[in-house]
Structures are given as C-alpha cells and as structure tokens.
Amino acid sequence: MNRTCALVLVLTACGEPAPAAVDAVVAPDAASGSEDALDAPACVLPDPPATCDPSAHPLPNPACLAEEPGTGGCPAGMVRIDTFCIDRYEATLDGVSPYWSPGATPPAAHARKDAVPQAYVSGTQAAASCAAAGKRLCTDAEWLRACRGPAQTTYPYGNTRMPGVCNDARATHPAVEYFGTTDPVIYSMLGHPCLDQLPASLDRAGANPGCVTAEGVFDMMGNLHEWTAASAGTFRGGFYVDTVLNGNGCLYATTAHDATYADYSTGFRCCQ
Secondary structure: OOHHHHHHHHHHHOOOOOOHHHHHHHHHHHHOOOOHHHOOOOOOOOOOOOOOOOOOOOOOOOOOOOOOOOOOOOOOOEEEEOOEEEEOOOOEEOOOOOOOOOOOOOOOEEOOOOOOOOOOOOHHHHHHHHHHOOOEEOOHHHHHHHHHOOOOOOEOOEOOOOOOOOOOOOOOOHHHHHHOOOOHHHHHOOOOOOHHHOOOOOOOOOOOOOOEOOOOOEOOOOOOEEEOOOOOOOEEOOOOOOOOOOOOHHHOEEOOOOOOOOOOOEEOOEEO
16 A cells, blocks of 8 residues: 555545545655655754863754664664674764763764764774664774775775775864863873864764765765774774774784773774
8 A cells, every 4th residue: 555545545434535635745655656645754963062162961863763674684774794784874872962971881882874973982882882783893803894995995995095984084183172272181082072072173973975885884084083893992083083094994904902992083883
C-alpha cells in the first residue's frame, strides 16, 4: 500500500470522507515520485552560543539525528570494508557533551552525520564506548585500510594533498587563540572545554563532503584524532590543526601518550 492510500483510509475510517483537498495536495507529489509533502520536518541543528561558558556542558546534537543504513550487511552507521565494518563517521555519545569527558562508563557510540563528534575522550573510554555498542576499536591495520582505500592512497581522497578538502589546517592553534598567549603553559590546559567551541575548529560529522574515502568513510583525516586498539596507545589521522607533523594524512600517527590520555583533539570511531 502506498502512502497516499494509507492517508485516505485513515480519514474514511473515522467516518469522514477523504476531502478532495487531500488528493489535490498529495497526488501530484506521489505521481512525480516525491513524498516530500508527507516527510517529517528536517532535523534542525542548533546555532552555537555566541560565547563559551566553560562551566556549561552543551548538547549540540538533537535527538532527531539518526544513523544511516549499514552497507554490506554491517549494522546501521557502518560501512563494509573487506572482512570488517567501520563507522562511517566519527563517534558521538548520547547525553554527553562532546566538549567534555564522557566519564568512566561512557554510553554506547553512534556514528551520525551532522553530529558534533565526541572529543576529550581517552583510548580507554573510547574502547568502553565501542564495547557498549557491540563493537570495538579498530586495529591499526583496519584503520589504515579504511582510510587509504583499496588503492592504498596517502590521503582519503587520493595521493595528492588538497588543502581545504578536510578539516586539517586551522591557522591558529585554538589554545593560543582562546588563552591569548603563546606561553607554553597553555599546552597543559588542552582539556579546556571551550577549545573545540571556537569558530572554525571542530566540524560536525560529514561537513566536508570531499573528505571521504573511496568506500564512503568520512573525516578519517583531520577533524579529530582517532584512537585505535594499539595497547600502548595510538591515535591516527591528525586533527583540525595538523595532519603533517606525525605523518601525512592517513599515515599520521601519534604514539606519545598511553590510552588514559585525553584532550580537545582526541576522538574515535568503532569497528566490528
């Protein structure tokens, strides 16, 4: 039964003949193959606050955001890559501010387009969040395969760096901008919740349509570092300030911190 007929039956079941006005509005859309007249309203993303209150823990991801269907038999929000599934987008957590630590028992991870991804997360927390979703952190080999694609490119989109395609080169370090100084002491305050709330900092998932792999995985270069399952602690892909210092694009890897570390730049995605 198509959606137009369903609407007419509901009206007649209430003892009222379906008014001609309903057919006049719905039928042309149905005939053209469009169902826009019956679709739910678009999911509205809230505007960011004009200023950041460090004591506030905003929740910028509306409940209407949903995971896209999985591909190749993978769960919702995931893409099939060879023998494993990987989240299409960087992870988000329900009920937790993406600008604040998710705590010792984080909720299940989700991968949703247009959501602000979870930062300030340690490798230990990321692993727990993936496990709560019935998933796990990606191995280094899986993460690299997904980022580099079947052709094993240096960047998600190819072998030549294309500035501005990914969120990977903020002109001023957010700590320098926020604290107004280059004094090295600011680098001991990288857990400050306002750093990712500055303009031109952390992007919503999928906001850079060209920053996608051949198989449809977004933001593996830039935006947030992404934890992998390496026991010594590794995060990959660079973030919105830098995708060069520790390797180019997909080859970027930071191994200087153990899995308990977290700051404004650390995020994750899950595999299965």
